[in-house]
Amino acid sequence: MSFAPYGRDANPDKGQATTDAQIRADIDAVAPYTRAVRTYASTGGLENVAHFAAEDGLKAMIGAWIDTDETRNKLEIANALDAARKNSNVTGIVVGNESILRAERTPEQLIDIIRKVKSQTNVPVTTGETWDVWLDHPELVSAVDFIAAHILPYWEGVPDDQVVDRSINIYERLRAAYPGKRIVIAEFGWPSAGYNRDAAIPGELEQAKIIRSFAARADALGIEYNLIEAFDAPWKSFEGSVGQYWGILDANRELKFPLAGPIVPATYSATAAIALLLGIAFSIPVFRFARLTLTQAVIMAAGANLVGAWIATVTDHWLTHYVVGGNKVTFIASLVLLVPLVVVMLYRVEELATIAFGRTPRRLLRATPTSLPARTPKVSIHIPAYKEPPEMLKQTLDSVARLNWPNFECLVIINNTPDPAFWEPIEAYCRELGDRFKFINLPKVAGFKAGALRVAMTHTAPDAEVIGVIDADYVVDANWLHDLVPAFEDPTVGIVQAPQDHRDANRSLMHEAMNTEYAGFFDIGMVQRNEHDAIVVHGTMCLMRRAAMVEAGDWSSDTICEDTDLGLSIVESGWKSLYTNTRYGWGLLPDDFASFKKQRHRWAYGGMQIIRKHWRRMLPNGGTRLNAAQRREFSIGWVSWLGSESVGALVAILSLAWVPFVLGFGIAVPQRILTLPILFCFGIYILHFIALYRLRVATTPVRMLGAAFAAMAVQFTVAKAVYDSFRYKDLAFARTAKGSWLAGAARAFPALPEAVIGGGLLLSAIALRMTNWHAVVEIDLFALALAIQSLPFLAAAVIGWLEGSALNAFAPWLAMRERALGLIPGRLAASQTILPEKIRP
Structure with a gap:
């Protein structure tokens, strides 16, 4: 057996020497199973192996390691010769191990060294090389006393059921090429674990069958052989995935399989029991x-x-x-x-x-057509605005004026907008609409949107029981208050939330994709969270009981998602929240992809601020009235959104950084138990997305595909927001551009980082697949994982490209559809439009 007497935690590649005690113990461990041992070096304590082998009656074939270090080479040779002189059990000296294969010595140089050694000893001298090197260099055969051939079919990708036959055939080829020359198979083995190499698959059962079958055949044919190796070598992680697992005994010096009798495959019963x-x-x-x-x-x-x-x-x-x-x-x-x-x-x-x-769902609020209730509590509607286009805001005010509710007021709060062109038209328009509409101009107020809403609370009518909040771009349904305010007749209800929707999805394909992506959150996630009274409050189409707001501490500026923060505080105080998925308001989508990303960054960054503020309240003894289901929904909701997106992006970037080490240095790719979860989670994500959109969202397959692109496209944005939350304590509130006067202006490409990372991941996946010469399953899995990880980044790049392309408009697609339908015999080109129906003016 090849013999390397180092403890489990030793690393001879770092210069660590073995000890006499370790050698003696390891000789005792192998003595029952072998007649001889082979070493590869004669320094670092290995020069004493022959002595201890003799004590247990074992022969020894001594190695002298030869590389580019001439000083060490001389010491190796001197020690090997000395061991041969002192120990009669030495049967040969092996000068160098695969030195020609590694191109550290030319055949001529190695022959010269071998001849010098032969001149100083009577012990047979050879060198260890792979069998093909011996066939290619007959001059080397002439220089040695016997051929020490390495036959390792694993590295040739040979299937386990062909290994023994192939090895014997190679031995016969050497005999035919060099008749009369003594031939020793100086290395033969099979790894018990690691990655496949073509059709060669390592395994405990395969190792046992191959070693036992080969030993029986070799003994029957009188072939001298040396098994690689005696013990598993944990330090050999540099020899690919199999380098550590060639031992007949494991690193704890336990036999890995019986040398006779039935071979019992591992049952993994303990693992199954744990599972x-x-x-x-x-x-x-x-x-x-x-x-x-x-x-x-x-x-x-x-x-x-x-x-x-x-x-x-x-x-x-x-x-x-x-x-x-x-x-x-x-x-x-x-x-x-x-x-x-x-x-x-x-x-x-x-x-x-x-x-x-x-x-x-049973908690979903569904309004039924009724006349006005007997009691109509006063509602104060607050509309904060910051540099909003006046014509857009006028549309919002017109819709509020048409509300089918007799008892309401509307406060328009313009904050930090010094340009009179933004606020003077609105001030005049509020006067036109009557006493119900109050205009408040706050040229300089701290706290962003929350600061403006706090001021609005001080201007709210004393008898207002319910506060309604809508964004400046929203057009509301006339029955918004009529249908939802009666829910506050239950004195425990603190929040009634309606979904966001948008009226400008038909601007472009990109806007259609964004709109459908939003719909998934409001028709799937919010409906399910509502079942546990754990909805996420968002700052528009929201009604809140004034008393609940006061108890929760009013609007706070410690986060830039003041709406979610206040809503969570209200629920923590014990108030109920209700949700309806009926649309009562339609706003404007972000003007462009950059604005879409900016909005998502604000939400994610604000979410991290909320986590820092509220995480202790999620604990069982957090001092709130949250029940276990609510704590679970809020906590897992944060992990599901912020955690999965940020971790997913980080894993992708780390995987990309690992690729050069795999391609350039041949370092093993991650184990399949680490890559398969990525692939499986992606499969679950696809199934989850398609199934739930089909079940809950009123959309088409094409729009659903657009929503998937939009959802993936902001993964990196969310991850960056999470990262920024650790770098920056308080980022400023960033307004999302909607209805901008500059909507058609030229813009820089909005997804450059995503395009670079996504392109790198995809190209790396292709490179790994194309250079996987030996069909290693783990490399293919890693390449597939890289390709999947590239999708969110490439989705952002595609949307960024689409935004500036003529294909972003519906007209080219309509024209192509018309032409395609016109080619169908007997069918007129369809005249109906594929533009989304405009639900509200």
């Missing part, structure tokens, strides 16, 4: 869900068991593999990053099961 127990533990919370259906429970429990199996597999890998050095850092970092993705995956499985197979 089962974890699956049961993760499934128990499923049965705490109210109104649970059988199918819903089965799907959620299946997801929980899948996660349990993955954790058990990762644990088994950690315990049964040699995760050392840089691999350990990569492994642990990958797990840390994967945990949020797995949590999000479970949440999406739960949401998918609940919506597809659960019961119909």
Whole structure:
């Protein structure tokens, strides 16, 4: 056996020497299974191996390592010769190991060294080289006393069932080429773990079958052979994924398989038991869900068991593999990053099961046509505005004036807008609309939008019981207050929220995609969160009980998402929130992709501010009136949005940074247990997105595809916002450009960082796939993971490109559709438009 007597935690490549005690113990460990040992060097303590081998009756083939260090080369040769003189059990000296294969010595140079050694000893002298080197260099054969051929079919990609036959055939080729020359198969083996190489698949069972079959054949044919190697070598992580696993014994000096009798495959019973127990533990919370259906429970429990199996597999890998050095850092970092993705995956499985197979929502507020109620509490509608186009704001005021509610006032609060062109027309228009409309101009107010709304509260009519907030670009339905204000007759209700919608989706394909992306949040996520009284309050189409606002501390400027912050504070105080998915208001979409990204950055950055402010209140003893379901929904909601997006972007960037090491230095790609979760989570995301959009959002498949692009396109933006929240304590409130007078102006490409990262990921995936000469499964999986990780970045680049393209307009697509329909025999070109129906003027 090849013999490297180093402890499990030793690393001879860093100059660590072995000890006499280690050598003696390791000789004792292999003595029952072998007749001889082979070393590869004669320094660092290895010069004493022959002595200790003799004590246990073992022969020794001594190695002298030859490389470019001439000083060490001389010492290696001197020590090997000395060991041969002192120990009669030395059967040969092997000068150099694959020195020609590694191009560290030419055949002529190595022959010269071999001849010098032969002149100083009576022990047979040779060198170790792969079998093809011996066939290519007959002059080397003439210089040595015997051929020490390395036959390692794994590196040739040979399937395990052909390994023994191929190895014997190679031996016969050497015999035919050099008749009469003694031939020793100086290296033969098979790894018990690691990546495949073409059709060669490592494995414990494969190693056992190959080694036992080869030994039986070689003994029957009288072939001398040396197995590589005696022990697993944990430090050999540089020899690809299999370098650590060639041992007949593991690093703890335990035999990895029986040398005789039945070969029993590993049952993994302990891993299966852990997986089962974890699956049961993760499934128990499923049965705490109210109104649970059988199918819903089965799907959620299946997801929980899948996660349990993955954790058990990762644990088994950690315990049964040699995760050392840089691999350990990569492994642990990958797990840390994967945990949020797995949590999000479970949440999406739960949401998918609940919506597809659960019961119909019961808390959803659905208005029924009725006459005005007997009591009509006063509503104060607040419209904050900052540098808003006056004509747009006038449309909002006109819609408020048409409200079917007798008892309301409307406060227009212009803040930090010194240009009279923005506010003078609005001031005059409020006078035209009558006493119900109050105009407030705040030339200089602190606290952004929240500061303006705080001032508005001081100007609110004393008898106003409900505060309504709408953005300056919203046109509201006449029945908004008529349908929703009666919900406040329940004295425990503090918030009634209606969804956002938009009236300008037909501006372009990009705007249509953005609008459909928004709809998914309001028709899917908000409806489900409402079932647990845990909706996210957003600053338009929102009605709040004045008393609840006062109790919660009014509008705060500690975050730039003051609406969500206040809504959460109200719910924490014990007030109920209600949600309707009926549209009562239609605003304007962001003018361009840059504005869309700016808005999402503000929401995500504000979300991180809210987490810092409220996270302690999410704890069971957080001092609020939140119940367990509410705490869970808010916490997982944050992880699902901010955590998954930021971790997903970070994993993508780290994966991209790892590619040069794989391509340039041949460093192993991540294990499949680390890449498969990425692929699986992506599959769940696709299934979740398609199924829930089809079930809950009134849209078409094409619009749904656009929504997917829009959702993916802001992943990097959300991740950047999370990162910025750690860098900057308080970023300024950034207004989203809507209805801008400069909407048609030329703009810089809005997705350059995403295009660079996405292009890098996609090109890396292609490069890995094209250079995967040996069809390593892990490399293909890693390449596929890179390609999938590129999609959000490329989606942003596509939308950024589309925005400046003529294809962003509907007209070219309509024309192509008309032409395509015109080519169909007997069918007139369709005249109907594919433009979205304009729901409200």
